[in-house]
Amino acid sequence: MRDVGARRFRRIGMGAVLRITASCLAIPGAAILAADPAIAQNFQFSDIRIEGNRRVDSASILNAAGVAPGQALSAGALNAAYQNVVNTGLFETVEIVPAGNVLVIRVSEWPTVNQISIEGNRRISDEEIQEVIGSVPRRVYSPAQAEADAAAIAEAYGAGGRLSASVTPRIIRRSDNRVDLVFEIVEGRVTEIERLSFVGNRAYSDRRLRRVLQTRQAGLLRTFIGGDTFVAERIDLDRQLLTDFYNSRGFIDFQIHSVNNEFARDRNAFFVQFNVQEGLQYDFGRITASSSLPGVNAQDFLGVSTIRSGGTYTPRAIEETVARMERLALARGLNFVRATPQVTRDPRNQRLDVNFLLEQGPRIFVERIDIEGNATTLDRVIRQQFNIVEGDPFNPREIAASAERIRALGFFADAAVEARDGTGPGQVIVDVDVEEQPTGSLSFGGSYSTDTGFGLNLGYQERNFLGRGQTLAFNIVTATNSQSSRFTFVEPFFFGRDLAFRFDAFYNTDDFDEADYNTRVVGFSPSITFPISLNGRLGLRYRLSKDTILDVDTGDPDNPLDDGSSPIIQSEEGSLYTSSVGYTYSYDTRRTGLDPNAGILFRFSQDLAGLGGDSEYIKTEALLLGQRQVFGEEITLRATLEGGAINALGDTETRVTDRFFLGSRQLRGFEPLGVGPRDLNATNEDALGGNAYAAARLEAEFPIGLPEEYGISGGVFLDAGSVWSLEDTTGAGGVEVDDSFHLRSSIGVSIFWTTPFGPLRFNFSEPLQAEDYDNTRSFNVTVSTEF
Structure with a gap:
């Protein structure tokens, strides 16, 4: 059972004995000396003795207390010394006891963690929980760290939709000043989303908009669907997905005013409501191009546009046309040319006129590309997703496209690509920070088809073989009327180019x-x-x-x-x-x-x-x-x-x-x-x-x-x-x-x-x-x- 300590201050006689004690296993704090004139005097000790310490040396404790033999000390100074020793966080109890001309600082060190046990967990394994806690066996026990670990475990359950999960840290005392640290977990039920609804939508039904979101309503297969659990962080992604959906269909004024999350305790479920304002849907109007560059014919660049006047407005069309124009400029030897879209509204006809202005951009070069976080994946696998190298002109649009290609590899749980100032003027450094994730899978399954009957599947696949970005796969399928085996190897950048090499070996029989x-x-x-x-x-x-x-x-x-x-x-x-x-x-x-x-x-x-x-x-x-x-x-x-x-x-x-x-x-x-x-x-x-x-x-x-x-x-x-x-x-x-x-x-x-x-x-x-x-x-x- 977890210990609960107390603080106390006790005075015996007038100036005879001054004792300050604390037991702060559970409730850390400080003793405050009583405002009593009887002790408003100075003390002076010829010697200071440290008792009870085993791991922490006496000099460190005396240095933390901030007192020295022969020093005149007031009661406030003694209280401050006590506070200083307690605040080191190294001791379970601290006593400062004046004994004649000797000041005794008696401490009881925090116990050592003998082992860490996790009880009550079924949904999250012991190994996964060990990764999120900071307490470590054979180190000094810290109540603050134990509380922080409990909060981290509860947060891990919350990310999986179990918001009602509770975690209680307890200690079991052992011999030799050791304790076993136990995290008792009550997982609780999954907090589901009972209903996803929308207010303000007219162009699209609730049914259609629900398909846009990553979050799902709890349904028939709620046991297997993770998307129907409530995760607050997922709502932010849903807001962006919904905005992108409307913008890509011409609703340029679309807004999400609020997202209401109401928890029904009797149903252990959330009701989520998106309050939206669609606005008007716009089409493309006149598409033109102009140039502020001497000798550049804007009409030549307009010929590569993929936008059709009268078509529904979509940001993707703008981005693709800009990319095409800037690539054409590079092909003609024109560096640092930017195609800036200038959009003019025609609210009466619900059209957007777009003019692409060709202008000179800032002369900035890529100094270098720094890659971090890839413990397994080779640098060249990431660099292959860039169409630029060190020394090339800097193009923010190309950097953003490279970031999307890195994320699309599927090798990384997260990938951030940012540009910062370089070591000199007109230079930038591109930082790539990735977080790797597992890329291999071993599958065993079953299948049924009215063509081939029942069958068994056994497969192995590694999508980032040896960190080279290669795919290695082996698959065996046996059915009632057929058997097939296939070995596959894929090198996506053969000879360092956007050239995918694939090798297949196969064995198939049909009855x-x-x-x-x-x-x-x-x-x-x-x-x-x-x-x-x-x-x-x-x-x-x-x-x-x-x-x-x-x-x-x-x-x-x-x-x-x-x-x-x-x-x-x-x-x-x-x-x-x-x-x-x-x-x-x-x-x-x-x-x-x-x-x-x-x-x-x-x-x-x-x-x-x-x-x-x-x-x-x-x-x-x-x-x-x-x-x-x-x-x-x-x-x-x-x-x-x-x-x-x-x-x-x-x-x-x-x-x-x-x-x-x-x-x-x-x-x-x-x-x-x-x-x-x-x-x-x-x-x-x-x-x-x-x-x-x-x-x-x-x-x-x-x-x-x-x-x-x-x-x-x-x-x-x-x-x-x-x-x-x-x-x-x-x-x-x-x-x-x-x-x-x-x-x-x-x-x-x-x-x-x-x-x-x-x-x-x-x-x-x-x-x-x-x-x-x-x-x-x-x-x-x-x-x-x-x-």
Whole structure:
């Protein structure tokens, strides 16, 4: 049980004995001498004796007291000496006892901490708590430090939403002036956010605005969702996220007047309300450019602007245009040119006219870049995120962009990039202060898919291998009908440039339910990828694989009616090596585009096989996807169009491992191998695949009236597509296989469920157009989790 001390002052006789004592284990303080004229006299001692000290030497105590033998001391001076010794914080009790001509300073030292115990904690481990406390075993016990440790532990629980957690420090006395320090913890319940609401919003619903915030309402999966606990610091981030959301949609006068946090003690929950003022929504008006620099034609710079007059105002468009203009100036050898946006309001028409003024900026150079806090990550990994080096002209916009790239690496819990004055005029020093965080993960999980069945996943990934910024990953997935293993290594800055090198080694097997043959593919593929525009990237690759078709059903020789699989499949059985080179161009504006409500993805790839190996073909694939949010961003519309073709070269023919199949994700309502050319005269009627395919998907996602904290929404879709074309169409019995184009289509509804384990999707579909031999499926679900 924790000791509670007291202070006392006692006088025995008139001037005979002066005793000042204190016991301040729990309540530190000082004794105050009584205002008694009887003791208003001076004392003088020929000797001063120190008693009771073991660890602290007598000279240190005498020096702290500030008294010396032979010195005339008043009662006030003796009280001051007492106070000085107590304030050292080294002693549990202090007594100053005049004994004739000798002044005795008797002390009792604070005990030593024998061990530190933590009791009652389940949500936070002992190791995590040890990191936030300052008390250490085998050091002198300090009540102030114990109280500070208790407050730090309670704060750690508060950061996790357990605001009612209490921590009590206690001591258990042991022999040899030792104590055990025990922190007794009552964790309490998580303080949840029962309701997130908004006042003053008209353009967007509460439902839409809640999706902007990092904080979440407590919902169906409150046990797993950390975002529904109340953390005061998170509200500040939410304010910024909400402001950025409105500003990027043209509401330049948006304000948050207040955020009210009301605690309902009977429900142990908070009710959080944002009081906002949206203001008017502005569009871009006239976009012009002017120059104060001699010989610089502003119209040339205006040509790189990405702003469209009449479009919704967004700060991102301004920032990108400024960056483009300043990069153009550098390309023309014009240093220190600044493109300053000058915005003029037109409240009547709710438009903003923007003029970009090209002017001479201050001549400031980067003296050096200092990096601190990276114990594991190499300096060069951080420096690679800068487009400037020491000696280059200083550009504040480029420094801010570099800071964002450093944070986007995901290696650091925090990264601060600031500029300060250098050692000389016209110079700045860029300070980078980072706080590293774990970048490795070992995952073990389970999965289920209606395509592959139940499976187990085992994976390892390190995103900052040896502090070099490299990715090293190994993954094994075993399912009912397939097994796959993959090793991946990625160097994001190959040869010190923005050139990502990737190496993959893979081993995949498939045991199809819809076919009486299996496939096995083993090989490796090195590749490089680099940007060619703001949103465009180009990837080049090589692939070498051994593709095997095995376990083909050749029929029953004793049953002439059972001829097994199609002769087309039987002729392809065996192993072939494929050596190919290819490229992929992608253009993606879904995250980096100027319109926050719309985006497109375009991807085009080709592979040429025949550089050695057994297979010779050229394969081409393309995909175009567009999406837009409408009706206050409550409904998301998506449209996807994709297709591909493979053409055999020379006198070779494609195999089933090379040809296309439409999976259930591409054409809902059908089995993975459910459509395409099929040998109907063969006993197994195996799917053969096709040399060409095309698919189109239209879908909409929208709320269905459930509380948004459940993460459940609905959707509808319409899919259409087909697989066709074979070189060899001679099937069983010499009958030609129909490989012509036959359109299939389906319609259905979807249920989207966003869970802590990942997004789940349930599709209920009905085929509209299908061939008699197609394999259909009315329900499809993909569930994936890690634990």
